[in-house]
Amino acid sequence: MVLASAYNSTDDNAWCPGCGNFGVLQALKQALVSLNLEPWQVIMVSGIGQAAKIPHYLKVNCFNGLHGRTMPAAFGVKMANHKMTVIAAGGDGDAYAEGGNHFVHAMRRNPDITYLVHDNQIYGLTKGQASPTTGLGAITGTTPFGSVDIPESPLAVAVAMDCSFVARGFAGDIEHLSKIISAAVKHRGFSLVDILQPCVTFNKINTREWYKERVYNLDEEADFDPSDRVKAFSKALEWGDRIPTGIIYRHERQVFEDSVFESGAGSLSRQPLVPPNCLDLMRKYA
């Protein structure tokens, strides 16, 4: 049995009091405990932003790389350690702007990685500029007359890319979020969890209350079937007065690792290094 305290970090937390990130941290901790994983069995990969600091506030292996480059780094990590649990994390700017291209291609590859995107619809760390999910008309540091670019729907992009697990969580509902994260980690294949995360300092529109009034749990919709891609697509697009949370789309498809590793093979990083003889390779050119 792993205790939640096993995951306690020694690092100072730099988030603003009341930030939605604390909810995500709590939910992630609970999920890891419920999955009975020890800290050393988990590798987190993150980018740069407020969200991307999350691995430091847990006790896990961590590669905290560059802004936007979370997905490629996580892919390299997973290929060397495919027997370990790899969880990536970052903000909406990290994932969908700077890392937008990588995000799309990660879904094509379908490695068994869970991606937690703390979506506060704003750039937090750089103090309040528009992000790809910032609403139309929102006034931010870089959009003083209101944002004119239409917001991206990351979930719709994910369903369109046939991402094998697509979900939305809300940092204000830790129990539900923690269940979603557990399901995402358990799912074999690439899992996107877009998390509505209130930023109390820079996003005065999409506040905790704003989200609370709108979110509903898909589990309460008896006839919703997350394996139906067409229905999932329209759910993914639902935004405004009602915002669905829960698993929006889920299906099985070939996991990248299965195309390169034999079943039962251990992680590459744990294999002894015995390369082929150079001269033997060269003799083929006689």
Added chain:
Amino acid sequence: MTKDITVGISGAAGMGMQSISFTLAKSFLRAGYNVFVWQDVMSRIRGGNNTSIIRISTSPVNSIKEEFDILVALDLLAIKRNALKVKADGFLIYDGEKQRAEEPKAGWISVPFEKLAAEAGGDKIMINSVATGAVLALLGADVITECEGVIDELFSKKGAEVVSGNIKAVKAGIAAVTPGVSGKFMLAPTLKINSKNKILINGSDALGLGAVSAGLKFYSGYPMSPATSIMEYVAAKAREYGIVLEQAEDEIAAINMAIGAGYSGVRAMTCTSGGGFALMIEGVSLAGMTETPVVIGISQRPGPATGFPTRTEQGDLNMVLFAGHGDFARVVLAPATAADGPLIMNRAFNLAEKYQVPVFVLSDQYYNDSSFSVDLAEVRVEPVNRGGVLAEFPGSYNYKRYDLSAGRVSPRLIPGAKNQVVYADSDEHTEEGHITESAELRVKMVDKRAGKLAEIVSDMDQPVYFGSEKPETVLVSWGSSFGAVKEAADLLNASGKPAGLLHFTNIWPLPEIKLKFNESAVKRFICAENNYSGQFADLLEKNTKLRFSRRILRYDGHPLTAEYIVGGLEG
């Protein structure tokens, strides 16, 4: 008798020049000669004019010549673009029935490629074998047995008829050259025994093979000439040697993937050319900051921007030396020939892990696409040395990735070790790897990362020196220019002008250079390199006592040659 011959095989892309040069090169290699092949190609898949340049010699060759003794022109454009490069006493072989050029000149030999291919081989597709035969006739060399062997290996999959048809086509090509001309460039005989340990391999394969034999486990890359062929080599071997290879969505992804794998404890590499490397640069500083081993192969081509995509240059040295923001240590190596490609790659992976730094292997189109004859007896390799890599660590959650008490290179634990976690961070960090705002730690960590350079120096090889003990002229070169510059030094010595070549493959950090010749005799140090400004000369002048009275530079997309260098010494 001739000891050194250059044959150009020219035609439109897709006409099979490379298969002719390969057949010739392999045949002569097996007959005991030294061969070298460079591809002068345009950036297109069909049409245009490409030339495969093959040199056959009784002594070692790693460079080409400016002029051809023999030109095989497979179409009219090949004649137009290359006829002037044929020496006054040379020959131009063409198909007079198909390529109605202007009045044939002296030395033009018409061989009806297409007709003979159809008659002798039974298929006009065998034009290439007829042309091969015509060259063999002029060289008067008895390599038909070797040639038959090569053709058999090339075509046996297509059936015995194709093999015998091609052999007949070669013989028809030989017979088509009139006896008066045949054997005009009779090659001096050599002993077949010379071929016992010889192989024919291009630079890309030598690098790919070097990486695989160094224990490469993860390769990510995005196609870009002339680096793509390294990726394709690794791709072909990936299953057999348990390597994960992935074509990334861009070079940014490629280097970040490789760094992720490097952090996780496997040997990882990405290769690209200058333009792709420009995209990787933030990743270079990520490797520097996180102290993650990674090998980055850069196959140079002339820039800036898309540049001269299929041609050669050594113009990205500065970029590689300075790429990445902030101060941190790096290593730059540049192989001279295919023979030292594997050693350079072995070293690259060893140094990357030993010092936990990015290591660059700098080659170019000339190196990657040329086929070198390599004597296996001369190939050196370096055994795997992973430095302070740990699979387990005693205690419980007490490991510090950037432990300062251990010196500049902290022990590197592979994540997944029981009861330990490994934090790597692109922010300035504590010894544990957490984000820090401490000025005091900042200074210690910069000193750690940048200060490694002083330790790496002790592992860097001295430049090699060839030539006179009392040289008046010392030519200095780096990387793939070796063959041409060595030949230039040999030419000077042969003409009674004492000269030597000082050649570098270990480019950065530079060791304190110990000269192995009598310095007082030297009248001039001259740096010869394949770029506009003399980037390596600048590096040496800034960091060593060497000073150059002249720089011989070439940046027309072609490699340096001995003639070009000797020409540059005059005037």
